[in-house]
Amino acid sequence: MGGWISIKSLKEIHKDEYQNFLDQDFQIVTSPIAAIEYMGTNLYLLPGSRLHFSELELFNWQETIGFTGTSRAHAKRADRDELLEIALRYINAPWQAGGRSIFGLDELQGFALIYSIAGYQWSSATLPGRILPFNHAMPGDLFIFHDEDSRQDQFAIYLGMEEVLWMDSRMKVSDLEEWEGFLANNRNKQVVLEARSVFN
Numbered sequence: 001m002g003g004w005i006s007i008k009s010l011k012e013i014h015k016d017e018y019q020n021f022l023d024q025d026f027q028i029v030t031s032p033i034a035a036i037e038y039m040g041t042n043l044y045l046l047p048g049s050r051l052h053f054s055e056l057e058l059f060n061w062q063e064t065i066g067f068t069g070t071s072r073a074h075a076k077r078a079d080r081d082e083l084l085e086i087a088l089r090y091i092n093a094p095w096q097a098g099g100r101s102i103f104g105l106d107e108l109q110g111f112a113l114i115y116s117i118a119g120y121q122w123s124s125a126t127l128p129g130r131i132l133p134f135n136h137a138m139p140g141d142l143f144i145f146h147d148e149d150s151r152q153d154q155f156a157i158y159l160g161m162e163e164v165l166w167m168d169s170r171m172k173v174s175d176l177e178e179w180e181g182f183l184a185n186n187r188n189k190q191v192v193l194e195a196r197s198v199f200n
Contacts (some may be wrong), residue, residue, distance in 0.1 A: 034069025
């Protein structure tokens with residue numbers, strides 16, 4: 001996908017300034033839909049949207065700006081239970097290229113969104129966390145099914161009890177065997193299964 005913007009809308013900044021911006025504490029929207037009341041109307045926010053207020057504000061920012069929905073401090077990383085709670089909100093979200101809401105979710109962006117909401121970085125260039133032995137995976141860890149020929153990946157979040165959250169035409173929960181079987185039947189034989197964890 002591609003697009004364009006006017007050069008008047010672009011201002012280049014140094015990478016250190018950008019990193020400082022990323023390192024600031026802010027609230028990240030966790031609810032499937034949120035809204036801010038502005039001049040008598042609601043501005044709707046998608047999950048993962050950033051609200052540049054910290055937990056240290058001297059006023060109740062939710063009441064001051066008329067915020068409806070739920071959010072969490074991005075600086076505080078979610079534990080395994082909270083990450084799973086965030087992930088399971090997307091059950092039955094249909095597949096949609098570029099989508100990032102319960103009304104349509106892109107697979108790659110959807111899983112990156114879940115981890116981002118939970119306070120973990122997932123850049124477009126690198127996968128999050130560290131590789132771990134597949135049989136050491138715990139709930140909240142990420143499974144990646146690499147197709148070596150097409151260089152495409154399929155993702156799943158391990159839920160425990162041999163269950164995973166993954167996307168076919170929609171986000172769904174099934175047992176690990178069903179996910180592996182589905183992918184093996186729809187791919188060639190040059191595949192690699194990898195487990196990664198963002199947790200220490």
